[in-house]
Amino acid sequence: MHANHTDVAPIEPTEQERTVMRDAIDRALKAATQSGKAGIAATVMRDGQIVATGENEVQLQSDPTKHAEMVAITRAAAALDQTDLSGCTIISTLQPCEMCLAAIRFAGISRIVFAARQASVPPKYFAFPHLKIEDFQNGEFEFVGGVDEARVLHLYENGDE
Amino acid sequence: MHANHTDVAPIEPTEQERTVMRDAIDRALKAATQSGKAGIAATVMRDGQIVATGENEVQLQSDPTKHAEMVAITRAAAALDQTDLSGCTIISTLQPCEMCLAAIRFAGISRIVFAARQASVPPKYFAFPHLKIEDFQNGEFEFVGGVDEARVLHLYENGDE
Numbered sequence: 001m002h003a004n005h006t007d008v009a010p011i012e013p014t015e016q017e018r019t020v021m022r023d024a025i026d027r028a029l030k031a032a033t034q035s036g037k038a039g040i041a042a043t044v045m046r047d048g049q050i051v052a053t054g055e056n057e058v059q060l061q062s063d064p065t066k067h068a069e070m071v072a073i074t075r076a077a078a079a080l081d082q083t084d085l086s087g088c089t090i091i092s093t094l095q096p097c098e099m100c101l102a103a104i105r106f107a108g109i110s111r112i113v114f115a116a117r118q119a120s121v122p123p124k125y126f127a128f129p130h131l132k133i134e135d136f137q138n139g140e141f142e143f144v145g146g147v148d149e150a151r152v153l154h155l156y157e158n159g160d161e
Numbered sequence: 162m163h164a165n166h167t168d169v170a171p172i173e174p175t176e177q178e179r180t181v182m183r184d185a186i187d188r189a190l191k192a193a194t195q196s197g198k199a200g201i202a203a204t205v206m207r208d209g210q211i212v213a214t215g216e217n218e219v220q221l222q223s224d225p226t227k228h229a230e231m232v233a234i235t236r237a238a239a240a241l242d243q244t245d246l247s248g249c250t251i252i253s254t255l256q257p258c259e260m261c262l263a264a265i266r267f268a269g270i271s272r273i274v275f276a277a278r279q280a281s282v283p284p285k286y287f288a289f290p291h292l293k294i295e296d297f298q299n300g301e302f303e304f305v306g307g308v309d310e311a312r313v314l315h316l317y318e319n320g321d322e
Binding site: 058059062063064065070073074077078081082083085097098099100101102103105106107127128130131135136138140 | 219220223224225226231234235238239242243244246258259260261262263264266267268288289291292296297299301
């Protein structure tokens with residue numbers, strides 16, 4: 001962890017975000033049983049409404065860029081017909097990797113709620129495991145991890161994707 | 162820059178890589194004149210052959226994830242019908258942002274050649290401008306920037322995308 005990053009006060013998920021997380025986890029558990037889909041799911045929401053959802057489709061589409069958050073962001077931008085997703089929150093069953101985190105910020109999303117935390121899963125889910133989410137934060141977004149984590153950790157214990 | 166990252170010896174672009182860069186810059190210059198395409202172009206090559214190319218299509222597709230490198234990686238994985246692009250090199254007219262850098266590493270690409278360097282362009286091309294490419298490196302990939310940089314800097318001086 002850098003000494004020079006700006007800390008942001010810890011946040012708590014809202015009741016609505018907890019509800020959306022439960023749904024995302026249900027989708028992740030289902031996806032894990034389906035051919036070509038990994039058990040990772042994400043949702044983009046705004047003003048308490050779901051804008052778009054996505055699951056990891058890396059194997060399904062044979063495309064290393066198709067993480068659940070990326071699929072959800074692509075669909076959310078299409079649904080709103082704009083690349084600016086400011087004011088949206090992203091919910092994910094797994095802490096967003098560096099690719100997704102950068103996409104989240106390029107889209108203007110500044111609130112992130114996730115279940116499984118980096119420290120709880122194998123390093124292979126991250127491209128640069130020596131960096132932590134705090135290294136990226138720099139005061140520009142808020143996040144809370146570990147929400148309903150116990151329901152999903154078995155999905156990620158082997159590092160399959 | 163972290164004190165604890167592992168340095169990798171500087172590399173030089175091969176003649177073939179310089180040739181591919183010239184073509185990528187030509188495409189970037191052309192794309193900059195086309196509606197919906199930003200002047201950023203990338204190429205994935207392997208064994209001296211071009212596997213796939215891409216230009217930035219963020220506005221064209223209304224999708225914040227469609228950076229030139231992402232488009233090229235998606236097409237390369239489709240062309241090779243596999244998500245593993247180990248042994249490939251990526252050429253880009255602009256230093257890959259954190260999203261693209263993570264996608265590059267997830268795809269197994271470990272050699273990166275780019276023209277315009279982060280220090281030469283506005284910070285908006287990066288999601289986390291307080292981090293530098295050396296912060297990500299950790300001994301896991303090699304890169305060279307500034308190749309033919311003078312031909313492209315005018316494309317990026319205003320930070321348009």
